[in-house]
Amino acid sequence: QMGLAENQLTSDLVEDWILNNPEASICTPEGINDFRAIANFQDYHGLAEFRNAVAKFMARTRGNRITFDPDRIVMSGGATGAHEVTAFCLADPGEAFLVPIPYYPGFDRDLRWRTGVKLVPVMCDSSNNFVLTKEALEDAYEKAREDNIRVKGLLITNPSNPLGTIMDRKTLRTVVSFINEKRIHLVCDEIYAATVFSQPGFISIAEILEDETDIECDRNLVHIVYSLSKDMGFPGFRVGIIYSYNDAVVNCARKMSSFGLVSTQTQYLLASMLNDDEFVERFLAESAKRLAQRFRVFTGGLAKVGIKCLQSNAGLFVWMDLRQLLKKPTFDSETELWKVIIHEVKINVSPGYSFHCTEPGWFRVCFA
């Protein structure tokens, strides 16, 4: 299973923690007295302990260089739900978000299906290692205008899925200047924040807002989507988070969150777990260490057979370059090669085409 970006490298640490903290569960003699209140609690603000713990964890996974306000933490049903709620809040049907390619295929469903919102691709390619540029942003924005599409926002994924790369400070500054100048919203998907396993480190958009005081930025335009599916490896727990600097969006998203709240049983457990500083510290260090090791072994193996990957240091996957193995530089050839890999090599990888990549021959392979 190398097609699904899931993280199973650290479940032993979590299991140990749970056994050592039976009071963190409402299903043990130590915690059962809270069962009644927790199962019956239904409030779209969520448990206060949970919001506090998530805010703290978000800060920690961003190096504690910034803080997050628990009152801006809004729950949703996974990152899937978080993206949809954000789109519902920010745009009307027919309006659009710019999205740099290659991007996570789920966005086509999550952001568009029920909201009627459009996605306009921003062209990035291998010529500069898929780095997002101001020119590409301007081109996409202009193209949308020509097509009479109203652009309401820009959606970036940092660290990137499928690239496994992180955005440097210069790029993030460009992004902020761009959205501020155009008066459009910025949605930052940071669900891979804690999967960065080597230097350079991850820079959250929150740090740009705090640090880069020389560039103008209306904070009301900035929103972060977060989740515990990748960083903790808990996709089943459905913890999606919207963190918005905009009060109106916080209020609207909170009301919409009633369609996809996090189970209070899960809120309760996670509140306790994420509030344990010593555990979180150890977990994150160990997670980065194990990811780095897997990455080294995996890309090392590929290198031995002459396969290169895009230089990356985050995520649970690599962006593998098989362009030289294509019969022709076409997506038909890519699909042909993909079928060989799936059926004969029997490894489940994802072709670049599914991420809207414009250059045939790239594949995402999950290694975690």
Add this chain to the structure above:
Amino acid sequence: QMGLAENQLTSDLVEDWILNNPEASICTPEGINDFRAIANFQDYHGLAEFRNAVAKFMARTRGNRITFDPDRIVMSGGATGAHEVTAFCLADPGEAFLVPIPYYPGFDRDLRWRTGVKLVPVMCDSSNNFVLTKEALEDAYEKAREDNIRVKGLLITNPSNPLGTIMDRKTLRTVVSFINEKRIHLVCDEIYAATVFSQPGFISIAEILEDETDIECDRNLVHIVYSLSKDMGFPGFRVGIIYSYNDAVVNCARKMSSFGLVSTQTQYLLASMLNDDEFVERFLAESAKRLAQRFRVFTGGLAKVGIKCLQSNAGLFVWMDLRQLLKKPTFDSETELWKVIIHEVKINVSPGYSFHCTEPGWFRVCFA
């Protein structure tokens, strides 16, 4: 707190069960070996054990006179999410559902806010104890046609919130004939199925489909919304269920459920709990007994001071008739009286106006 329909009468039974079944939790030494698989499991079909257990529980809460197919069980974020997903599946923006009044105020948000669907009231009043009639249905349907509104479905709540009454077989037959004749969908909210505490018993729409073979009914038009928030008293666990007899709706709703899946931690616990026949049997019997007793004490107390309620035998509330206490038969007077009750009697009740009742002077009071 008598304004919120919540059920806390049986949490002691649940607590006992949990302590006696530590393997049902992935947070105990007995269950921890499953933590890894469960936290990492993410599939919009849900755990097979969970779907089986819910199907069985739905049958049990409907007297085991019918069975439910686990493959038609679709998860959603509470009944809130279930209603929205159903509306997204069945209607386009501007199209409408008929809804008998008085109805749960949340429908105005859940069904309409993001879907753009309309709700058209079906008039019911105290002249026949708020029973839904064929004439009222036809009138509402005709009225919508005159207003150029396309009616796509009928939404009924059985047992009724706020009335606390159940629909008899004759009414349900009328409903089925009506929707079949008009070729519109029927959404049955049965989230209070297990709160029936005295005769006559609850009849699910599923029984009408099974038993009443003399009336024509296209099953593709019928959908049930269920939840564990009221019957088990677990609103915090966010278990909403869509059970549809229509394959296309099952498939579409299942894809949409990714916006509001149930936490696998919670699925795992509930699968085990609801599969315990002996426990479920005892729980339901005890729950009905305690509800009946509360109801008796509560309405007895009201009767002593001359306050009558609509004759009911289900739900966590009564529909209290304070018409004789109004200064004038207006909603202004109702609001005035409501303020007195809230501020001076200091009891949180809900005025009939909020349920779209057309007759001033009715109030919903929660007793569970």
